[in-house]
Amino acid sequence: MIEDKIIRIRSFNRYYTSVIGLLDKQYLNSEFSLTEARIMYELNHHPDGMTAKAIIELLDLDKGYLSRMLQSFEKRKLIEKRQSAYDKRSFYLHLSQKGSAEFSKLNNASVQQLTELLASFTEKEVNELTGHMDAIRNILEKSATKKHD
Amino acid sequence: MIEDKIIRIRSFNRYYTSVIGLLDKQYLNSEFSLTEARIMYELNHHPDGMTAKAIIELLDLDKGYLSRMLQSFEKRKLIEKRQSAYDKRSFYLHLSQKGSAEFSKLNNASVQQLTELLASFTEKEVNELTGHMDAIRNILEKSATKKHD
């Protein structure tokens, strides 16, 4: 029965919301908010530079909100802007060396956190876990339009 | 290699964050915030009443923040409070009839939303999806302390 499946999916979503929430708490200790970390992740993932527009679409942020966060990044020397020669309205954004270093710290902390969490599982369990995750993604992305890393 | 597994888990987490974020957008149209909806879900799930303390622990909310949201619920006649006879500091909280009705609306909208989303999948795919979700939960809860519905 489909109703039953929906109940299970919603239950999983509630459950996984709390899992993600728990993992995201690490940003409380850092000098970056979760959203800032996501922006840095995208910038790091696009070393050739990306526009504010692209970040907005990827992360579904308000452009005014993002604009201010990028200003704050600039003040902190975490990013560099380079105006596009072809479209002077837009700017290519890059992590600076400092920004890359800060991102690495965040990233390492995140890996460390998950490493500790996974320590209580067997290798077989971890393999199964990632297998199920990949499978969910494959199913959902079959119909979805959105693209991800 | 475990590093590789961690990368995949983190990738899934980023992906699933956006899935959940998309589903949660439905609350933008409603008169309830996501957090309010979660509180109502818990209240609905505990028809014998539950204390603010219990909600705080389940949803990891600040008690002051919750206190104000409950006040707003009371003003809107969505909940009823009954002081505990055994511990006059605490109150048992219930959805009122109106609160139940409002929760039902939210719930139905959520079911409807997922029904539409699942419409593009085959029954087999949906079965696999829920199977993988259950499997993830089973693995993660093996070591976890947190309990969920």
Add this chain to the structure above:
DNA sequence: TAAATATAGTTGACAAAAGCAACTGTATTT
């Protein structure tokens, strides 16, 4: 090609969401 329209990003003003600490009243411990 000039006018109209669209787009990238910025800014100001504001609102919603969340966090923190002090406080009240009740319960529990010493």
Add this chain to the structure above:
DNA sequence: AAATACAGTTGCTTTTGTCAACTATATTTA
């Protein structure tokens, strides 16, 4: 009975996010 702990409330603040108007550039259309 004094000290401590706890449930919930309140005042105050910060963080996060939203909206609309605006500037400068680009694109479309008449």
